[in-house]
Amino acid sequence: MIQVEEALERVLAGFTELAPETVSLHDALGRVLAKDVKARLTQPPNDVSAMDGFAVKSADIQTVPVTLKIRGEAPAGGSYEAQLQDGEAVRIFTGGPVPLGADCIVIQENTDHDDTNVTVKQSEAPGRYIRPAGLDFSEGQIGLEKGTTLTARDLALAAAMNHPWLEVYRKPKVAILATGNEVVLPGVTPGPNQIISSNTTALMSFVRECGGEPISLGIAPDDKEALSAMAKGAEGADLLLTTGGASVGDHDLVRSVLGEQGLEIDFWRIAMRPGKPLIFGKLGRTPMIGLPGNPVSTLVCAYIFARPALWKMTGRNPDTLQIEKAVLTSDLGENDKRQDYLRARLSTNSSGQLEATPFDRQDSAMLNLLRKADCLVIRAPFAVPAAKGTEVEIIRL
Template identity: 35%
Template sequence: MKAMETMISLERALEVILHRIEPLGVEEVGLGQAYNRVLAKDVQAAIDMPPFDRSPLDGYAYCAQPTDKAPLILDIVSEIPAGTWSEREIRLGECARIFTGSPLPKGANCVVRQEDTERSAGQVTINQPVKPQANIVYQGEETKCGDIVLRAGEYLSPAAVGLLASLGVETVEVYRRPKVGILSTGSELQDVGSPLLPGKIYNSNTYTLKGLLLEAGCEVKAAPFVGDDLEETIEALKALEDTDLVVTTGGASVGDYDLIRDALVGAGCELLFWKVNFKPGTPVALGVKGERLYFSLSGNPAAAVVNYELLVRPALRKLKGRTAQERIFPVYMDGDFGKSGKQRRFLRARAVFRNGEIWADPSFAQGSGVIRSMRGSHLLVDVPGGHGPVQKGERLQGRWISSWEED
């Protein structure tokens, strides 16, 4: 057994975590259950899209000639609503009334907008004739039969599911949803629903983490919180052994009542690291038992969320089969941050989009216990250790928070 690593870099922590993670098993689900899942197999188009030449607008389909001049008067010989098919071939001097999405009739080579015409007694006058091939969406213009439309590892957003539906796909192979256990610890905790007692605080971490995990497409098993009691904590951890991954909050620091590391060992875990060199949330720990990782996050609410974003979410991405890398991008500071320190720090900030650039507004309280600062935050700004006070206009690196990440 290797010795536990201490006070390691974020990059080293992620290396340890991701080395231990493998994607979960695969299952086939109906398209209606595929939202927010991750594809396990490439999807190939079985049809052309669109499956026929069609009109992108309401108007008239006819056979245009390069020499056509206004006014052009044509006989209306058919009408083609969307969802119907016309066998009537259009000849010179004729046209078909056509609608958005309707198939182009044989013989027609263009569509003129309704707004550029006048209709009267079975004829239409075209005031602005169009050229051949104008206003036609051709068969297979979007997707051709045999094209790979989505690849394994891609996230199934509503738009991606809609694309599959447009191609007639009924079922897809996806990675199984991670089942994640969560446990909040601390004798100071009290659940919501009763008047707050002296010396107590309401347990917010369980609710915050559950929301983050549900947003990430996980199944969640939330254990009742436990006080600072070693045996109770060990038993609570053992009750979560039917999950793929466990996240705890509280008890991770150096105080006499910070018991979570001892509890992890008591539950049969090997400790891989303790303390990661960034703020907030330095005293984070990682244990492993079999293939299951145990993340011990800070009990301070905002620090716990930062721990989750930087360490747990990358683990979940790999567990769910995601192949795209997390995006790190330049940001410009839209405000100051006066503190300096030796440790790397991640600031919560609102994203402000200006002249094609991302600016970060850190004008929140940045304390580790200030959960309110996470509400309205879009990104984390990476301030290197020893950097000194952050100045407005300075260029740093940022990464999106949860749902703001572009999948």
């Protein structure tokens, strides 16, 4: 068995960033930028008003009240072209260009006016209520960095910078193959000694969460010919995920059957709990991660190994498992030679610290507890007993 850190290094060494593609701005949500996005214009392009009111010279309104002559309007999308003279004002609206000669805006609430004159009742300093040219961004300025996972806010900025298309990393195509005579699809009445398969559903959703495109190959029975035929559906995929069939029993056929198809195994078995019987290798040109069959083991191993691989392919930084710190709310005993990932609840104490409460039972078949868990508490091999209040490392789910 190899340690988790070495296994993760070897997994990540088997993946590279995928080639970028260009997509519409409206299809870019959740995608990862393959290059910096620079502004194609300056915003705002010139000084504009931040409020509805009157553009004036601040020197004219130092003593109030004072009455000024209205010379025209500057609406959003329009402008007042002449130079503002002493004793003059221009009616202006939010977003309207500030006329030449004006250096502040008096909001309309602080005025009385008719069609020809405005009486200003409050003084303003130079620059008041004016948004200077380039306040938001300037042409050529980097607004979004390569590697950004695009949110609605990012896309709003890209649109404002006049980008209708963005260059993003291609979504990895991930083939998912479950195995075992004992599992049937949701909705099917299980026969004697059968259970409902949750792994395919879980992994398809997991792959989408990580920015990939899942392809279900179905459930292969414990039969060499059937497994071999179904596994061929992974040709052309960027990653093959299998579940089950990776242990040491007579019916665990993944290694033997895929080995006949050319599977080159990098490693098999990791010193971790849950998830000891995990395979990593390459089937032809397709990297393959063989996950354990127990549903909790499947997802825990997916978080630890498949997620960083998918991140790397989509341009994210895979070098971190997003490890945080929390304090235990109960005692933990010493650990054996396998690294543990304990399902736990998270809370915050009165000091603002994160607290982790591992579940009493850590069975790798208990999906209900995994659903209730907020994080995984990491217990290193041969860890000494940890008392309540001890700080531990966690990975949020």
